[in-house]
Amino acid sequence: MNSAREESTIVSRQDVEDRIRALLDGMSLEEKVGQLNLVQCTGPHVVEDLAPDIRAGRIGSILNVEDRDAINALQYIAVNESRHGIPLLIGRDVIHGYHTIAPLPLGQAASFNPAVVRDCARVAAQEASAFGINWTFAPMIDIARDPRWGRIAESFGEDPFLTGQLGTAMIHGFQISEDNGADTLIACAKHFAGYGASEAGRDYNTTNVPLNELRNVYLPPFQAARAAGVGTFMTSFSDIDGIPATASDFLLKTVLREEWGFEGAVVSDWDAIHQLCVHGLCENDVEATHLSADAGVDIDMVSAAYQQHMPELIANGRMSIARLDELAGNVLRTKILGGLMDRDVTSPPDEPPRMAALTKVREAAEQSLVLLRNEQNILPLNAAHIERLAVIGPLADEPVEQLGTWIFDGDAARSVTPLSALKSMLDGDVAVDYVRALETSRSRDRGGFDDALNAAGAADAVVLFLGEESILSGEAHCRADITLPGVQADLVRRLRTTGKPLIGVILAGRPLAMGDIIEHFDALIYAWHPGSMGGPAIADTLFGRCVPSGKLPVSFPTMSGQVPIYYGHKQTGRPATPETVIHIDDIPAGAEQTSLGMTAFHLDAGYQPLFPFGFGLSYTTFHYSDLSINHHDIPMGGSVVVEASVTNSGDRSGTEIVQLYIRDRFGSLTRPVRELKGFKRVHLEPGETRKVSFRLHTDDLAFYGRNGQFAAEPGAFDVWVSASSVGGLHAVFSISG
Incomplete structure (x- = not known):
């Protein structure tokens, strides 16, 4: 495999820098500032509206132009009718799919499978690039420990290690191609940094993140993204310690540029440069431009502050041409390394075959499902023992809602709903009685309860599809009470009175607090918002064609007031x-x-919590034994190998996600009670045993300590190999001084 980014490394760094320098030397002030200008334009006259500015070099990037012909026309103007022929960055929020939608990132994280995340991003990149898009604002790798925050749906959950692994996989899926790179997207690691710590789970809110937490929890996934070769970074809306990220010298200069050596472009979030004035950091957009540019924001998303005020700052000596060249050079470098300067951007590749894309997202949906409860092994259902199945709930047959948040281009016609999948699977062998019961997940009208009770009473089993509509999570959609909305909990209680097996399937963009109703379910599957092929994945799992393997990437509170709660x-x-x-x-x-x-x-x-991080049941059982470590004392710079045997002790084949946790018992700063340091998916046949091995180097145990240095510290460490963040096989080893 290779990508335009990888191919460009064949050319020496000096060649790239010489190319940038030659372009800058020939560009006017207006053209240099233009490279920093990201604009949105919509409507039927987008080409006519943008063409003059593109010809003049006053625009370097556009976003949210959806029409393929319009994008091609704009790129043609940029390449063939502007003085320097510099292509445009064409941005779009391609978060978990383009036309074919994969599970939410939080759902993908439940797979604990980087290959699945990479494949879903590859499908999205192939589909989006066919429409001329070359830049996506993903992955979102904010650590999310407050499920009230709507954007937890876009995250990979609460753990820095898991987020780093899956963020890397998503970047590779977007950016690495098997051909010349034309079907790739330049990825964007966001939101740099600490956005997931928004107070009270309210979007855009203040974040108070101590330096210890910032360094050891919130920054590691971004450092992993940098190591993975991510093309761009996006700044967070929020402030940290009184300084909004869009003006943070510490984040953008000290950490990103100096410590990590990032040389690509940094883009502000939507209108974030102007919003420095709203924060109260700046009096006007002139000052906001000065602070953002000085801190290291290369691209101004839609505020036009750079375009309007940067020439003035240069004219009065407050900003140098050299600084402008650095900013514009970072944008040009991104375009060169992203392959835009060396291919025909006016002729996008063909859209990939639909069935291949659907196959990939179906696999992701299957692996994202988490079995949280299964009393008396009520699941899987056996069609031979069921004459009537009651399918009840407002989310059983909603093609759009199952796609989840932030899917602007998602094609609902590609959705296969749970109801349609169940009817197709059972094909007349089992009568399927469907009752919506509630118009929406938020409905408080109990008028449909009687029909639901009648259907349940006549059935051999009840599958109840509840949760949240997709609009209830995502950006700016935060909730203070994260129990089931509306009167869904009342519906659960009423159906429980029928005495029929009650199987819940929850579709939601966040963990929901279900402590008050969990005991009413005989079985419970958490499906997140599972995407286009969520229906077949759920149907196959309910009837045992698929064995659930998902594990929770985030802790589930018993009630809303426990938040934040994390392992x-x-x-x-x-x-x-x-x-x-x-x-x-x-x-x-x-x-x-x-x-x-x-x-x-x-x-x-x-x-x-109600359910801990890493938890998930299967239709079989797994037994852990024979934990061993090859050294109980290792020197600094050494490694320890941790091994354990895992046996499928049930009567069905299944996949277990084996997890490795450590605890640094004593440190110069207090350390977490557990930290995930490894995981492996292991498929086992009934009775099969496999030895699972993990290697831990002392570098894997390093953290930013009291002296501000990143290093491992001597002392004792606990290590667990386990099925979740609770319990497991335990041993102790030490790092000698």
């Missing part, structure tokens, strides 16, 4: 244990006030 928390001085927890209902009336013996828990929710 990699600190120990505290008073860690909770099962023995120390008391429930609010167990406190006698008139009890004396005391804190003696108390620990860190909620009186009404305890201290544990």
Whole structure:
């Protein structure tokens, strides 16, 4: 495999820099600023509207032009009618698919399978590039530990290691091609940085992230993206310690450029340069332009602040031509390394075969499903033992809603819904009675409950499709109460009274707090928003054609008030244990006030999540044994090999995601109680045993310590090989000083 980016490395770095220098030397001030100008233009006259500015070199990038012919015409003007023939960056939010939609990134993360994430990005890149798009604003690799935040749907969850691995896979899927790179997209790692820590889970809100957390939790996935060769970075809307990311010298100069050596373009988020004034950092757009450009934002997304005010800053000596050349040079370098300067950008490749794309996203949907509950092995269902199946709920037959958030170009005609997939699979052998029961997931009208109860009463089993419509998650769609919206919980309780097996399938863009109703389900599958082929994936899993293997990439709270709750928390001085927890209902009336013996828990929710990170059931069972480590004491710079045997102890073949966790017992800064350091998908036949091996180098145990340096520290480490972030086989090793 190769990409335009990889091919360009054959040419020496000096050749690339000479090419940039030659272009800059021939460009006017207006043309240089034009390379920094990203504009949006929509409507039927987009070519006529943009053509004069493109010819004059006043535009370097466009976004949200959807028509293939219009994009080709604009590129033709840029390449053939402007002075320097520099192609345009054509940007679009291609997040988890273009026409064919894969599961949400959070759902893809449940697969713990980088290959699946890469393949879904490859499909998206092939489809989008066929319409002339060459730049996507993905992956979003913000660490998301607050499910109230709508954009958790775009994330890979709460863990830095998993996010780094999957973000790398998505970048490779977008940017690496098997041909000349024409069917690739330049990826964009966003949002740099800390956006996932928005206070109260409210989008665009302030983030208060201590330097320790920033360095050790929020930045590692971005560093992994840099190492993966990501083409661009996007700044976060939010401020950190009083400085919005779009004006942060620390993030953009110290970390990104100086420490990591990134040489591509940095783009602001939508209108973020102007919004520095709204934040209260700048008095006007002139100052916002100065601060953003000085910090290192190369491309101004839609605010036009650079175009309007940068010449003025240069004229009055507040900004140098050399600085402008750096910014424009970063954009040119991105275009060169992305292959745009060396291929015919006016003739995009053909769109890939639809069936091949659907096959890939179906595989992703299958691996994204997480079995959270399966009492008395009610699943998988056996069609031979069922005469009537009741399918109930507002999300059983919604082609658009199953696609999820931020799918501007998604083709709902490609969706196969769960209801249609079940009818097709059962094909008259089992009668399928469908009752919507609620008009939407938010509905409070119980008028359809009686029909649902009648259908359930006449059926041998009930499959209930609940959750959230896609509009309830994503950018600017945050929720304070993350229980099932509307009266869905009441519907669950009513259906429970029928005594029929009740199987829940949840379609949602975030973890939902279901502590009040979880016991009413005999079985529960979490399907996220599973994309175009979510229906067949769900149907096949319900009836055992597929064995669920997904694991949670984020912890599920019992109730909304537990948020944030995540596995990699600190120990505290008073860690909770099962023995120390008391429930609010167990406190006698008139009890004396005391804190003696108390620990860190909620009186009404305890201290544990409803379901922990890494959790997921299967239709078979897996037994872990024979943990071994080859060294109990290793020198700095050494490695330890951790091995364990995993046996399929059930009667069906299945795939287990084996996880490796560590804990640094004592450090110069307090460390998390567990950290994911490895995972492997292992397929086992019934009775089969396989030894799973992980190698840990001391570099894998490094962190930014009290002195601000990134290094491993001597001392004792716990290590677990386990099926989730709870429990597992345990051993101890040490790094000698």
